[in-house]
Amino acid sequence: MTLKKITIAIDGHSSTGKSTMAKTLARRIGYAYVDTGAMYRAVTLFALRNKLIKRGKVDEPALKEHLKRGDIAITFRPTKEGKSVTVLNGKNVERYIRSMRVSNVVSIIAAIGFVRKAMVKQQQAMGKDKGLVMDGRDIGTVVFPDAEMKVFATASAEVRAQRRYDELRAKGDTTTTFEEVLANVTERDRIDSTRKESPLRQADDAVVLDNSHMTLEEQDEWLYNLYLDRAKN
Numbered sequence: 001m002t003l004k005k006i007t008i009a010i011d012g013h014s015s016t017g018k019s020t021m022a023k024t025l026a027r028r029i030g031y032a033y034v035d036t037g038a039m040y041r042a043v044t045l046f047a048l049r050n051k052l053i054k055r056g057k058v059d060e061p062a063l064k065e066h067l068k069r070g071d072i073a074i075t076f077r078p079t080k081e082g083k084s085v086t087v088l089n090g091k092n093v094e095r096y097i098r099s100m101r102v103s104n105v106v107s108i109i110a111a112i113g114f115v116r117k118a119m120v121k122q123q124q125a126m127g128k129d130k131g132l133v134m135d136g137r138d139i140g141t142v143v144f145p146d147a148e149m150k151v152f153a154t155a156s157a158e159v160r161a162q163r164r165y166d167e168l169r170a171k172g173d174t175t176t177t178f179e180e181v182l183a184n185v186t187e188r189d190r191i192d193s194t195r196k197e198s199p200l201r202q203a204d205d206a207v208v209l210d211n212s213h214m215t216l217e218e219q220d221e222w223l224y225n226l227y228l229d230r231a232k233n
């Protein structure tokens, strides 16, 4: 069986394990992987560090100017362990972009039209030669509407909050409560799905993956089989 190079778009709710599934699939089939949420998180970190967010309000003209001037350079760097880390202006910011401080306000930044435009442009450039797995919220609808494989990942809010809570614990955060994480997950769902700019929605030709009760192995096989189906000539 010959397989053609395709574009794989994985969208869905937050904390559905999109990046884990996308990374695993990319490694298995030898594709590049791009975490677009990390890009919005990096812009958010930049805005926080430069005091462009005050009491939940963003200084949009200043942020726009920084983007225009190229002050916010986001790239990905592979590590020796075979992982990929997010790099903001030459520095590894992986740890900081996953903090609650960033998670709490990233939806506000991701709702800004000119931020999305700049990110989408970069994402389309990264995927122009196909052969990549990209995960996010608008990949199958806006970034690559012609992607050969589109997955829409979902799971119950409680299952997703538990996953993020366990992740924070594993990273040494002992202060954030489960209720806070659940509130954050629910609030982000609301903002992501109701925003004016590219709201989170399932593309008509996307396949739904509800992994509330799936093991990682089952999920990986499911994705791999879908890939084989879409990539065969």
Ligand code: DC
Pocket: 014, 015, 036, 037, 038, 040, 041, 106, 107, 110, 111, 135, 136, 137, 138, 139, 188, 192
């Ligand atoms: O997947 P994540 O939790 O790291 O995403 C962080 C935020 O960025 C989340 O609020 C949704 C938003 N996002 C987006 O609007 N579009 C994307 N393509 C990816 C993420």
